[in-house]
Amino acid sequence: MLSLFRRAAPPAVSAPTLTIGDRVVPVELIANSRASRMTLRADPVRGAVRVTLPPRSSRRTALAFIEAHRGWIAARVADWPEAAPFLPGAVIPFDGGKLHLDWSAANPRGIVRREDRLIIGGEAATLSGRVTRWLRAAALADVEPATRALAARIERRVAKVAVRDPVGRWGSCSSSGTVSYSWRLILAPPAVRFSVVAHEVAHLVHPNHGKDFWALAAELNGGDPATQRGWLRQHGASLHWVGRAT
Ligand SMILES: [Zn+2]
Known part of the structure; x- marks a missing residue:
């Protein structure tokens, strides 16, 4: 939680995806000159799988590595949270409780909180x-x-x-x-x-x-x-x- 150093983003080699059940999971192939072997990480926060590649590894080897670990990846992805988009009628966590997104085109434009409801007007597209x-x-x-x-x-x-x-x-x-x-x-x-x-x-x-x-x-x-x-x-x-x- 303390950040004194800023790290440069590692170079991404390419961006394939993996379909697990009904989820499309982005796969990041990250070249790392200091890596001694290929490693795999499933990130539940970003919802992505990251493969770190040592020098001279090919994209084909990386994809085979992912395929070989598909079962492991699927087990991790099954535990990831579901996306909870802000849509009319959605209920979201808020301050230890819940907030209902109460949208109607007939509501006044803007957002007003009334207890556990957010009264939202305006266009649904910009909600x-x-x-x-x-x-x-x-x-x-x-x-x-x-x-x-x-x-x-x-x-x-x-x-x-x-x-x-x-x-x-x-x-x-x-x-x-x-x-x-x-x-x-x-x-x-x-x-x-x-x-x-x-x-x-x-x-x-x-x-x-x-x-x-x-x-x-x-x-x-x-x-x-x-x-x-x-x-x-x-x-x-x-x-x-x-x-x-x-
Ligand atoms: Zn800290």
Whole structure:
């Protein structure tokens, strides 16, 4: 959750796909000059299979390798979350509960929340993008004051709070004092989201994952965040499928 280094994206060799049941799974063939053998990874967050190729391996060998591991891949893919697109009538996770996407062309244009419903008007075709923007704004309206309040408690300066959509982490904290979060945390229970805020604010003091860091993160969280981390391990991937078409 702390990112000090930015890694360049590895070069993709090509982009075949694999059909598993009714899912079309993108396959990424990644050439890696330091790899000593071919390795396979099924990513439940992005919904892709990645094959890392050592130098001088051919596309044909890679495809044979994938074919030989089709059973293993199918077993992983069977456990992946289902895509939950933002469509009229859909029910999405929100803040520990659920939100019904209550769209009608007759509703006033815009999005208004009424308890567990989002009343949405306007064009159905633009609903997904508008719901995403609404959720991002709701996420920022929650994590920004929480971050600033915790930082004030330990007398640290926060330059900026932002929400983004990273795949590999829930939050990050830069040395310049910018704290960013995944907007998808608004889909998680409040205690889970707060534990990520406590984690990132603790990084304003300790830019590492040492013993003192964990002690401060637990103190800011109001207790050991083990339960919340467990929740993210178990349900985190499914949050990345919310709002996706496939
Ligand atoms: Zn961290």
